[in-house]
Amino acid sequence: MEEPFVGPPLSWSGSSSIGAGPSRLDLNILFDLSPLPLLVISPSWRITNASSRLLSVWHVPSADACVGQELLPFVQNQLSASPVHLRYLTVAIDDAIATRTERTTKSISPHSAASWRVRVIPIFKDDELVAVVTEWLEGPLTELNLAEDQIVTPGLSIDEAFRMLVQAVKDYAIFLLDTNGRIATWNAGAELLKGYTRDEIIGKHFSIFYGKEDLAAKKPEMELEICMRDGRVEDEGWRYKKDGTRFWANVTITAVYKDGVHVGFGKVTRDLTERKSAESRLVAAYEESDKLKSDFLANMSHEIRTPMHGMLSACALLLETELTERQRDIVGIMDESGQVLLQVINDILDYSKLAAGGFSIHSDIVGITSIVTSVVRSVQTTLPPSVHFELFLAPNLPRSVQGDPLRFRQILQNIVGNAAKFTEGGSIRVRASVESEDMDSYTVMTEVTDTGIGIPERAAADLFQPFTQYDATTTKQYKGTGLGLSIAKSLAELMGGRIGYRPNPERHGSVFWFTAKFKKIKSLQQIQDWKSKLVAREGTILASPDHDVVSLQKQLATVASIKHFLLVEDNVINQKVMLGMLRSLGFKNVALASNGSEAVNMVRSKPAAYDVVLMDINMPVMDGNEASRAIRKAGIRVPIIAMTAYALKGDRERCLEQGMNDYIPKPVDKKLLIRTLGKWILKMPDYRRSFGDQLNKLRHYEALNPTFSPTPDAKEDAAAFWQGSVRNSSDDTVIIAEPPASAPPMTGNEADRETPSANTTADNTADNTPTAPLTHEASVEDSIAHPTDSSAEGISVVPDPVRSQPRSIDRKVQGAPQAIEIPSNNEFSTSNHGSQTSEATDSGQGTVSSESATSSTTPFDKSVDSDDAPVNTSPAAEKNLFMLLP
């Protein structure tokens, strides 16, 4: 076969002037005299030219000895190359021709003294192959060559194997990009996946596969940048096909280097659409089942809780009746077991809520010191006399902060309850302090140290895991679900805090601590808003048992003639019944309004006329909510009691939100009406007193009554409280430790006058309240001398030795300033023995004068509530005072 010979091509010279007449001779000379060993072959692989250098290196006598010969036999003869090595050459030539680019083979002929690599340069004129130039590069024999030699199976070069592999893979788009990100190669997988044919895509920039958002975010560029920096980059995201549809892709880009020079990027794209949809189906199924589980748990717990409460109430009522001792024992067991079961259910409910993420932290006012003392008090009553309680409240603890009081209490109750459960002798020490403080918040650290059974090291790691309970005995001596601490942990984290455990460093026992973050309260208005809510909510806490209704009714009857009501009710029948009911209680002065608008006008025209407004909610013209808002807007603080037939959970809260103070469901139960009126007419301070008085009263109230914390619902509070098990046969319905000193009854015009402290104490003793008030006496020497030896049931309120500041309390009583100096090392021991209180009051023992001893019993009585005494208590002094209070 004759081929046109077009002279020696000099493609490597950079010139493309093939066949340019005047330079042909020059090029021949150049070719011939080139220092490179060169062979030119025709399209039929016959040798057409050989450079002088090649002839000399291969010891060929003259060009004629090789020109016209077939390439392969000639090479084989010259280099004694094996068929495998010849195959490298043929593959490279085939490749070079197919791709119209140069190729370089691997080393050929390792058996001779030198190895050769061949650079193959195909020369085309238009689509016609003119010649192939081969340049023979001599190199030393290397180990690598040998190794490669052994890997490759006969008949298949590595290059070829990889090329075939890449070409054949259909599940992955594998292609190369040049250094600028333009597509250089394309395989079958890429074509299938992306829909572009090879011809369409080569040379295009790879950003063509990206969506608008990714392009706007400069994702393609960023990926190459990261790839250059890290060597590779992997990404999952949407990629677009030629037809505009998209698929979820996993993309790996690898920087490709050749001889240390960056030549481009390898890109592998995988279609994850199937996997992703499977994953999302799986996730959806999991979430669904998890939600179902939590819903189920929550519902079940609720379903169980409702009859449980019924049963417990019945037990409580039963305990109130006349029973034989044996009957009382049995009912007591029923009651106690019911309480345990209720706690278990509450734990599970909390846990399922927490696990389902349905637990929210409320924002309310928190009196940290009062919560801590009340928890301590409630737990203290359950302790054997051999356990001594110590309470440290750092002086820098804020009085009031914003947060979730219920959850804070729940954590503390759990930890203190545990300490009490596992401690049979020694002491339990509760310490609360401010861990850190910034512009907007306090982080409060509470630490509970006990001398109980302690926790073995191996159990410590799992303490906060759900359903784990460390129990040293084989018989389950300690009751519980093992959920308490895991709930406490979740709650602490919800409140921006942490929880932890360490062994008691001093002696056998445990230290549990937790932190919680509280917002600072910024304005007085905020305090006022919170407090009026508090007063509104306080109602149910004071709910008294039935036998009190009779006495309440009697008390009401004595003041009924001077009390004025406004009844707002559109329905004549309901009006008549309410009028009848009020009349039967002795209330004759009842004005009527048949809609909200009338009511607002009546109250506005006589802002101080009514003692109580009874407000229907659903009425024509203006409803009760709107009317209440209008009355409040006019600055009138008359107690408004909502009456509505909506008997749904949350109704009460909704009414309170509208500015109403309390809520009675319809049809109105007479006993409940008596209790509610008793609270608003007998117990609550008169709203007609000035704002400042109100605030002082509230402060006083809070200070005196540690359990007076914002609780949305007495039941909930009771549930949260239960762990302390403050129940006692003489105090059944009020589970919460409620010192009667908290709200001394005030009647009618006497409302301004607080019951003197001594009387309050006497009342307590008479009531035989289980959670008798913590009164303060300055039994300084005693406690200091025998810190662990003080009254077994006593709580020591010990000034924090680290933070303690000298205290001075300035106050003006009846215009005469008096100062009480209390040495900083003082210790105030509190006791729940009512009798001791009167001793203290009588004798005024300790370092404090008798005048101030009385004051220290209930300091706020004097400072705040002396009728005609201007009160000026500095914030610092208040804090110190507060320290002394339960």
Added chain:
Amino acid sequence: MPDFGDHVDNGIFSQILEMDDSEADRDFSMPLVLNFFEQAEETFVKMDKALIQRNLEDLSGLGHFLKGSSATLGFNKIRDSCQIIQQYGHKQTIDGASEPNEDVCLKKITEALNKAKSDTSHLEGKMKQFFKW
């Protein structure tokens, strides 16, 4: 006190009766109950009218109104029917789920109204016996 069956919540109704100064006279409860039946009669007339006008809003209001007084007196059966009227007047089922189909609502209300009427006349008979009016 006679047994009114499940028509009347005895606890609530006895509270009403207790407000009478004398059991012989019943000068508080009797006029009240009479008053109620008058009110119920008037309300039913208004409800019939609203039904014809397909005025769900009015029906809901009227239902709430009569529910209030029947609940106050402890007339449970009437109260429950009124609750149904109120709810469907709000285009809601008894459970509070949405019921956008007005025809369904009107049908439910018609049924409840008929029941309320028959319960009312039944109860009126019993009350007549009790109060001997």
